[in-house]
Amino acid sequence: MDLKLEVVVVPVTDVDRAKAFYTEQLGFRLDADFPVDDGYRVVQATPPGSECSIIFGDGLSAAAPGTYQGLLLVVTDIVAARAELIGRGVAVSEPFRDVSGVFHRPGETEREPGLHPERASYGSFAAFEDPDGNPWFLQEITQRAPGR
Template identity: 40%
Template sequence: MEWKIELVVLPVTDVDRAKEFYTRVGFHADFDESPSAEVRFVQLTPPGSGCSIAVGKGITDAAPGSVQGMLMVVPSAEQAYQQLVAAGVEATPVKDEGWGLFTYFADPDGNKWSVQQLPARG
């Protein structure tokens, strides 16, 4: 039996601001629905990813900005860094951590992301 992680909820204070941020970074806006006045669900997916994020209203009790350690893998950390900076995101310059090249950024609420270029294998 396969078990797949396909969605991670990120707590945010402003759903529209979060949606704008993640689409500006390059995530695809897959879904945005409000089945009731108390609930809004927005699903966003990074290009090429099998896992999406969700932001919204009434979908988590976690504190906005409390998520740390979200990690995306990319072919080029430098290209990811340049794309983030071009999108107006404060990202750290690429750093060799010994187990890959990394750049780091946070969304407007402070949810923290790592972007990793895996080391060459062989």
């Protein structure tokens, strides 16, 4: 049985501001914008090259805006991706790595500044937030682990 992650709901306060951020600044493809009725609107956008989309809008989530954790975008060149996002007006952190070399921890604990010394796949990160403060991470993967 295949189980595919298709959509992640991101809580936001201002739908139009979020739509502009995700589609204009980040370059996500706008898939849908359904203003169903007062208090219920569904906007779907997909990152370039991704099979998984995000949905945000009005009346979609009980989560408070800015509280969604664990959003991650995989890139093949974190330096180039970071530069492109900065050029689009997104405030992106300097590259960093976790002291464990495994994954990043929440917040800024146990971060070491700079790219992974060998630019090893899965080892370098950068961070940014959407206008509501939902944290996003870039992770550089140049060669996937076996079976991935």
